[in-house]
Amino acid sequence: MKRRLSIGLAVVLLAAVVAVVVWGRSDDAEGGAQGELTTVRGVIGSEKLAFFSDRRVVDAFAEHGLKVEVDTAGSRQLATSVDLGRYAFAFPSSSPAAQRIQRDRKTTAAHTPFQSPMAVATFEPIVELLEAAGVVTKGAGDYQVLDVAKYLELTKAGTRWDQLPGNTAYPARKNILVTTTNPAESNSAAMYLSIVSFVANGNTVVATPEQEATVLPDVARLFRDQGYTQNSTEGPFEDYLAAGMGKTPLALIYESQYLDRVLRADGSIRADMRLLYLAPTVYSKHTLVPLSDQGDQVGRLLSTDPELTKLAATFGFRTSDPRVFADVVGDKAPADLVDAVEPPSFETLERLLDAVAP
């Protein structure tokens, strides 16, 4: 796939050598000359770009005679406005977006090779503040969670950071709000809306227009009060990593984004950085919708090829076979999240997204 991306090239190249030795694929690799590769073009949510650009992933596809080229788009744009005619597959980050594409393209085929729960990237001083305020607790599992119901209480009152009692660590005159992406454009914001609407609806998936109307004031505020939001989940996460606590004290991300950085051990996750799970959370089910036979082959390989599934786990994705993820991630993430809920139907979610967009 040309030189489409070269983040951390040295690290990646070194790892690629290791991968070849460990998995003993060097013999196979010699078989396919570069010229014989078939180019397959897909459009994906931006959070999977690093995966598709990784040299090991490129090599793994090359062994099957494929060269996968990808463009990125917000998952909702991908489901509604991107011209899919030029692509062999669409790979949004959630099942509602995939369902919409399936419906529009009149196909039932889909692969769900990996998934990732929504989580919040934050900092130790923030965790301490929110613990004291009863918003961060030890959840039902053996890991810290952000209690979404308590969080909604704080936001309903318009609480600012500097109004938390005894707050000297982060006395910003700014509302306590998780930084999300633009609900009009990005999947992670849609997943977040799934979670907060579930809680605001008395811990029930929003299913009727009456329920939509009831939850709307409380959930719309979470977006409106943020003002301008970015259109890709990489945006807030990068701000979190590079600009720090002042700009982004709480960043809504996919667990995979954080685990990817932890597993890379590139120093970008510093000592005071923390990952909080949401209680409840939603799994973002990365769903590949094939638009051609070759796209379908990409989907099958991602789901079944041992090397590709293992690579997906090294990027922090939870694989369909949980053992692959557990082998790679070890104790860096809980094996199972206990408090996961389902997103509303595509139609309900669309209406909610339209209603909360600025």
Next chain:
Amino acid sequence: MRTAFVLAAVLVVAGCTGEAGPDPAQPAGPAEPGVLRVLAGSELTDLQPVLDEAAKATGVEVKFTFTGTLEGAEALAKGEVDGKYDAVWFSSNRYPAGIPEAAKRLGNQVKIMSSPVVLGLSASSAQRLGWADRRVGWGEIAEQAGRKAFSYGMTDPSASNSGFSALVGVASALAGAGNAVDAGQIAAVTPRLKSFFAAQSLSAGSSGWLSEAYLRRATGHDPGARVDGLINYESVLLSLNASKDLPEPLTLVYPDDGVVTADYPLTLLADSGDDARDAHQRLTDHLRTPDVQRKIMETTHRRPVVPGVDLDSRFTVRDLVELPFPAARDSVDALLSAYFNEIRRPSRTLYVLDTSGSMAGDRIASLRSALVGLTGADDTLTGRFRRFRSREEVTMLPFNTEPGTPRTFTLPEGDPSAQLAEIKAYAEGLVEGGGTAIYDSLSRAYEVMEPLVAADPDRFTSIVLMTDGENANGTGLPEFQASFGSVPASVRQVPVFTVLFGEGSSAELGQVATMTGGRVFDARSAALGQVFQEIRGYQ
């Protein structure tokens, strides 16, 4: 590519933003592999050395055409970028993102670097105010500004993103609600914003000219009064310090309640082809490698956006609270509208207008329509914020063989439409004939202005001098220069913005602009109306 860039830069300096290049249909040339045609903010000129190296490393050349933030957003919304550019690169996408027709044309956005908008004060002013060693908030800054404890310069929020960001930042911080400001909060916070902007003594249509004017005044090269500080990007303020040209360095004041930060997303247009996508990907990958990020930090004083590149010691405050930026265009427009019509110090402008015989035909028609455009006839996004505003004072002084009769229009608070109609009728009644007495008329302008300034000194005051020919009657430039010292001090510091039109002498008008602390604008290759709008940013 180099040639195109230099051409674009020259045109910007000459005051002809937007339509740079010989072919208006393809201002940045046709699409070609390995070339990214980018509509950009002019402050990106300082990135050229980095882009030259990037071209060697990636094979991707950047062809810039420069324009302002609002003009850029408008061009996107109207589809004027379609097929002409591959990408846009402004200090932020916040404004176009609020306009649906513009937002839908934004494709893949990749942040390249960042810089917060902060206050830079001369070291002695910062000491005097007690802000050198202590963090302060926008509230305290506004309070001292209201007392005129210091003065500052800022760009026009409708022309330049630094002024726009500062306005939004101050409004958000003073509203103090902790969320993105809306129209209702803006009304409530207007009195405090008035305090804050009472201390603004210098306005500019571009961030670069603002820095130059500050420097010239600080070093006594301009007749204008010294200014204590500047609101601008951290990178611009650090560059001024690094240049060592200032008599005393600027102390950067980072308001502790937050800032608005530019993040420079290099943004592919949604309809761009494969070659452009590939070029965008290669270039952005390269610009975000740690070494290039470090180089950007060192050469442009902007902050890196990727993890793993540590800020060096020039960035004294590292962790900055980011103020929420209103997403709804209504809120932003309400804020801009309040700023121009209620908040900022009102302006006083005297237009010295050539109506000599050589203006016959298209030229006098252009002049009429340029002035009429400022009375509300231009309903474009930029036109709406550049028209004559409530509380403004406008004097017209037409001339030919000798100066004509001046006429002053004072626009009231609130609805100015009756006065705007009078200005429009006046402009439509301008007729040509006779000779060209440029310097007698300019001298007359100072006489006309002196009692106006004496009666009401607290205005942004400037003179616009437009001529289409060489001086043919009365005193010449040398006599004018010789007598300039005897112009009363209250009006000698008024900048003269000169407009080259027709056969106007660029050398002479350049000297007038320089000696008065103004600037030359070139209307020979751009529409006069567009140039008059651009000058509004300096008034």
